[in-house]
Amino acid sequence: MLQKTKNFIKKRPMISLFLLLILSLPVTLHILFWGLVSLxxxxxxxxxxxxxxxxxxxxxxxxxxxxxxxxxxxxxxxxxxxxxxxxxxxxxxxxxxxxxxxxxxxxxxxxxxxxxxxxxxxxxxxxxxxxxxxxxxxxxxxxxxxxxxxxxxxxxxxxxxxxxxxxxxxxxxxxxxxxxxxxxxxxxxxxxxxxxxxxxxxxxxxxxxxxxxxxxxxxxxxxxxxxxxxxxxxxxxxxxxxxxxxxxxxxxxxxxxxxxxxxxxxxxxxxxxxxxxxxxxxxxxxxxxxxxxxxxxxxxxxxxxxxxxxxxxxxxxxxxxxxxxxxxxxxxxxxxxxxxxxxxxxxxxxxxxxxxxxxxxxxxxxxxxxxxxxxxxxxxxxxxxxxxxxxxxxxxxxxxxxxxxxxxxxxxxxxxxxxxxxxxxxxxxxxxxxxxxxxxxxxxxxxxxxxxxxxxxxxxxxxxxxxxxxxxxxxxxxxxxxxxxxxxxxxxxxxxxxxxxxxxxxxxxxxxxxxxxxxxxxxxxxxxxxxxxxxxxxxxxxxxxxxxxxxxxxxxxxxxxxxxxxxxxxxQEKWSLEELAAIQTDTVSSFAPEYLEIVFSSAKKPNSLGGKKVLEILKHWNFEHFPDSQGAAVYDVFFYLTLKELLIDEMGPEHFELYGELAEYWNAYRRFIRNPNSNYWDDLRTVGVIETREDIINRSLEETAKYLEKNVSASPSLWKWKYLYKIKHPHPLGVLPLIGGVFDIGPMPSAGGAEVVNNLKYKLMKExxxxxxxxxxxxxxxxxxxxxxxxxxxxxxxxxxxxxxxxxxxxxxxxxxxxxxxxxxxxxxxxxxxxxxxxx
The missing domain is CATH 3.60.20.10 (Aminohydrolase, N-terminal nucleophile (Ntn) domain)
Known part of the structure; x- marks a missing residue:
């Protein structure tokens, strides 16, 4: 035992030096990298x-x-x-x-x-x-x-x-x-x-x-x-x-x-x-x-x-x-x-x-x-x-x-x-x-x-x-x-x-x-x-x-x-320079008022507390997409899940995801939501049951609450746009390990959304x-x-x-x-x- 102790004491300086080198390596690489950047x-x-x-x-x-x-x-x-x-x-x-x-x-x-x-x-x-x-x-x-x-x-x-x-x-x-x-x-x-x-x-x-x-x-x-x-x-x-x-x-x-x-x-x-x-x-x-x-x-x-x-x-x-x-x-x-x-x-x-x-x-x-x-x-x-x-x-x-x-x-x-x-x-x-x-x-x-x-x-x-x-x-x-x-x-x-x-x-x-x-x-x-x-x-x-x-x-x-x-x-008749500039950053969803009017007239009283909260937030939303908006987060998730419940049974996951990369899905959705008689509202996965627009809307209200609880927060007070939605400016080298993140700018919270004037679009069907x-x-x-x-x-x-x-x-x-x-x-x-x- 005494000999082992002596051997450990002899090795300890080497171990300490090695640990010091390991611990200082990130700092050294950081200094070298940014020194090279400055050159x-x-x-x-x-x-x-x-x-x-x-x-x-x-x-x-x-x-x-x-x-x-x-x-x-x-x-x-x-x-x-x-x-x-x-x-x-x-x-x-x-x-x-x-x-x-x-x-x-x-x-x-x-x-x-x-x-x-x-x-x-x-x-x-x-x-x-x-x-x-x-x-x-x-x-x-x-x-x-x-x-x-x-x-x-x-x-x-x-x-x-x-x-x-x-x-x-x-x-x-x-x-x-x-x-x-x-x-x-x-x-x-x-x-x-x-x-x-x-x-x-x-x-x-x-x-x-x-x-x-x-x-x-x-x-x-x-x-x-x-x-x-x-x-x-x-x-x-x-x-x-x-x-x-x-x-x-x-x-x-x-x-x-x-x-x-x-x-x-x-x-x-x-x-x-x-x-x-x-x-x-x-x-x-x-x-x-x-x-x-x-x-x-x-x-x-x-x-x-x-x-x-x-x-x-x-x-x-x-x-x-x-x-x-x-x-x-x-x-x-x-x-x-x-x-x-x-x-x-x-x-x-x-x-x-x-x-x-x-x-x-x-x-x-x-x-x-x-x-x-x-x-x-x-x-x-x-x-x-x-x-x-x-x-x-x-x-x-x-x-x-x-x-x-x-x-x-x-x-x-x-x-x-x-x-x-x-x-x-x-x-x-x-x-x-x-x-x-x-x-x-x-x-x-x-x-x-x-x-x-x-x-x-x-x-x-x-x-x-x-x-x-x-x-x-x-x-x-x-x-x-x-x-x-x-x-x-x-x-x-x-x-x-x-x-x-x-x-x-x-x-x-x-x-x-x-x-x-x-x-x-x-x-x-x-x-x-x-x-x-x-x-x-x-x-x-x-x-x-x-x-x-x-x-x-x-x-x-x-x-x-x-x-x-x-x-x-x-x-208004006359527009100033400042007013016209402000319009460029407008985040109001122009389709939301019409869409939600249909939703509210179709919605039954939700079964869960989460579903009730979803409906309550939507009813008080001002249709804007700002970082602290609860309505923006709830609406966009509900918009997505209703569309998914509507089409996933006909299209399958792969085609549905591809469909999300086309402008057509948005054009089609506007038509679907206005047309309660479309055959697409029926879910092919439920044999012997014929769903209606109202059924899919009510199912989606409940699913929206579950999605937000899982992906944002268990607390509805934190269902905010900034906790779901970000913007990012990716660099081609952003995929590199260790230093890739240096090149990307973001992700960061921001006002904006899909198909608003401040049209910062995300890949919806890929969630x-x-x-x-x-x-x-x-x-x-x-x-x-x-x-x-x-x-x-x-x-x-x-x-x-x-x-x-x-x-x-x-x-x-x-x-x-x-x-x-x-x-x-x-x-x-x-x-x-x-x-x-x-x-x-």
Whole structure:
């Protein structure tokens, strides 16, 4: 025993030292990590010299981190813009080009092979190469300016420290080129998930449902009154005489219809095996890992001088995109002789998608017209069937590079409709499915369009430039210093020979092919309406029939936001800048009053104390979604559980979850709750019992209490929105162990919810109450008080962890606080940092 004691005493110093090292390791790693981050912080002050510069440029960063760039010529201004964006967003730019070209596997490993295969199948890189390498461009200056911008980006790569993400991933970036930029620009025009999932799921459900109509699950706006852009603006009677009348030629107009008799060639008659394989397609699309989502929603409204307190035209706009770190938009002010714009940029493109100056302002929302279709193809021996003939498949080859440098061969076959997207899906054994996307079939000179928009001097010039867009469909909103306001739809409306049935089409007969497009001149427009207000929120563009098409089809978002905005804006004659900014953060559920009136008239006295509390809270709720609101938490859970009780027996968990990723579930729910006679109210799981709407509502009240007790608190006093709902800005490296949490911003409590004006949406059917998308910036430009115009960015301009502007605006965003846009020289002043660019 004595010897053992002596041995322990001898070893004890070694044990203590080891324990000390173990305990101090996290602190040491923390110091090393943040020390490395600080070494890689961007250099915002000093001087940059380059032989690529032809004149002087100055970058002044204001207190919010917004760069104000003044160049003595265009070349130096765009060089400075490229360098400046790279300081804040170079890793985001790295991801952007890899998404556009399908090159994620090289940095993230083999788990991203399916994503790269799908991205390459979209032919983004192929069409970008064809566009970028044209011998003659519409505006050659646009391409010169892109090159100057890329010179600035590449100068940063050559001379400055790269952010820590590059160190963690162990990658060294190559220089950026034109195709990098254009590939991603094209990607942002493709909202692939909605069309592919919606058409596939409709076809699957139509095959599997018994005693139910699949069309009830996919109603779009078939039953929605007062919800279209052209016909339903505030003060509709005043506006009616100003709505452009579209002349219809009955000989070339086909109304969209949805009866099976008029679509005998659709896939609903295919075998069970085909439908089973379609499930593999939707599973595949749902499982894709792409660290950046395209545009998906937005609000916008315009107020004429007659309706604004300042006497000037006002534009308010907040595009909705997936929340991310860094954010979607880079905010910058650029000026050189003959040009000035304060804009919101994709960080790999030198021209703003959204901008304003002292003369004009424009914003955008997604039009959501249906320009994506899926076709079941008949292929044999390298040929595809098209009507009575067989045609040769074409192919696009582009290998996938792995982390070790090896290349995985990749080839996509292409029919007349478009690329085959099922060829590389593991487990898919059905008929090949091709993707029709208008971008593949039309001229789509997006870079030239953005260049010309920035240079335009009037609405007519802006309209002319944007009319060249083939895809995506966009709603443009316009206001100017002369008091003009205007709305116009851009992008093309495809005309299908057999109409658009909202599901997968038979591709072999030729009867479902696109035979043309609505002429650009017939795209919907509103210019200076008499009522003085124009609202858009991704809702149905018009109830009128468009020439050759009929009533337009689209993945229209639910009308709740549009109807709420219309309801607010028609309540008073004049609106101030501050009032219009406050509307952007409105959280009232516009459907809730109607919905709850039905609930209260149907509800029996609940059996449990929890159920009684649910009903009591709902009866006293003011329909707002604020962090301390009990009603918001109870209502949203009740909304979800009623929908689940309504549909889970028909759809099953997998299809129900997928359905939650589509706008259609919300459109359908509005119809279901209003229709007590729908067969869907009967629960197929209860044999011999036929449930009614009242039965499902009462069951859901009880289930809501149980859900909140389990997932929030046993105490109803703690059933608050902030304890259920959060928002988060995820970084692509947020999944890393130990340090991943450093890169994510959030989760945090916030006001907002799904399909309210402050549209911070969560994945309802996955019971994930963390918002994944929302306003990607907010902005109100008032030409009566121009230098007091307002904006917000969700988390700030910089994505560099070492920057003082990293996450610097997140609290203001969460609390709905706008900041003044610093525009004039006197407003910007000396700024916080100053960087001079000089020729070498």
């Amino acid at each position: 890689k912080a961007p250099r915002y002050q000093g001087e940059i010299r380059s032989e690529k510069l032809s004149a002087k440029a100055t970058v002044i960063r204001d207190a919010n981190g917004i760069p104000h760039i003044v160049g003595e010529d265009a070349k130096s201004a765009y060089f400075a813009l490229g360098f400046t964006m790279a300081q804040d967003r170079i890793f985001q730019m790295e991801l952007q080009r890899r998404i556009g070209k399908g090159e994620l596997t090289e940095i993230f490993g083999e788990k991203l092979i399916p994503s790269d295969q799908f991205l390459k199948s979209l032919l983004l890189k192929q069409t970008a190469e064809a566009y970028a390498n044209q011998t003659k461009h519409i505006y050659p200056e646009a391409w010169e300016q892109l090159d100057w911008f890329l010179d600035g980006v590449n100068h940063f790569l050559e001379t400055e420290a790269l952010p820590i993400e590059y160190t963690i991933l162990g990658i060294k970036p190559r220089p950026f080129d034109r195709v990098d930029a254009i590939s991603f620009l094209f990607y942002m025009g493709f909202s692939f998930a909605e069309g592919i999932k919606s058409d596939s799921l409709y076809t699957i459900m139509e095959s599997e449902l018994a005693g139910r109509s699949a069309s009830e699950l996919f109603p779009r706006y078939d039953f929605e009154p007062n919800a279209s852009i052209l016909e339903s603006q505030p003060g509709i009677l005043k506006l009616a005489s100003n709505v452009p009348k579209i002349q219809i030629n009955s000989q070339n107009t086909r109304q969209n219809v949805h009866s099976e008799k008029e679509h005998p060639e659709q896939i609903n008659s295919q075998s069970i095996q085909d439908v089973t394989n379609l499930k593999e397609l939707v599973r595949f699309v749902g499982s894709l890992q792409i660290p950046m989502e395209p545009l998906e929603g937005s609000n916008s409204w315009l107020v004429a001088p007659s309706r604004s307190a300042s006497g000037g035209a006002v534009l308010a706009n907040d595009p909705h995109i997936a929340l991310s770190n860094p954010g979607a938009w880079y905010e910058a002010h650029i000026e050189y002789p003959g040009y000035e714009n304060y804009g919101y940029f994709l960080s790999i493109i030198p021209f703003p998608l959204i901008a304003h100056n002292q003369d004009k302002a424009w914003g955008l929302t997604m039009l959501e017209q249906d320009d994506v279709n899926l076709y079941m193809e008949t292929i044999d021996n390298g040929k595809y069937k098209s009507g009575s003939t067989w045609k040769e498949l074409s192919h696009y080859k582009d290998g996938i590079k792995q982390k070790d440098g090896s290349i995985i061969p990749f080839e996509v076959a292409i029919t007349g409709h478009g690329p085959i997207i099922t060829e590389h899906i593991k487990g898919y054994k059905g008929r090949p499915v091709s993707l029709y996307w208008s971008h593949h079939h039309l001229e789509n000179p997006l870079l030239d369009v953005l260049y010309k928009m920035g240079k335009s001097k009037s609405f007519q010039e802006l309209d002319s430039a944007s009319s060249m867009i083939g895809a995506p469909g966009l709603n443009f909103s316009y206001a100017d210093k002369d008091g003009n306001i205007a709305y116009y739809a851009v992008g093309r409306f495809p005309i299908l020979k057999g109409g658009n049935p909202r599901k997968i089409l038979e591709g072999s007969t030729g009867e479902n092919d696109v035979i043309g497009y609505v002429p650009v001149k017939d795209n919907p427009k509103i210019i200076n309406p008499k009522n003085g207000i124009i609202v858009t929120a991704n809702n149905l563009v018009t109830n009128q029939r468009l020439p050759g098409l009929g009533k337009p089809e689209g993945n229209w978002q639910p009308p709740d936001r549009f109807q709420r905005l219309v309801g607010i804006l028609e309540t 994930d109450w963390t918002a994944t998308s929302g306003p990607s910036k907010r902005r109100v430009i008032d030409y009566g008080r121009f230098e007091e115009s307002l904006t917000q960015l969700p988390i700030g301009n910089s994505g560099n962890l070492g920057s003082p502007f990293y996450g610097n605006t997140v609290e203001d965003y969460n609390h709905g606080i706008h900041r003044k846009i610093l525009y004039s020289k006197s407003q910007v002043g000396e700024g916080k940092f100053r960087l001079e660019f000089q020729p070498k």
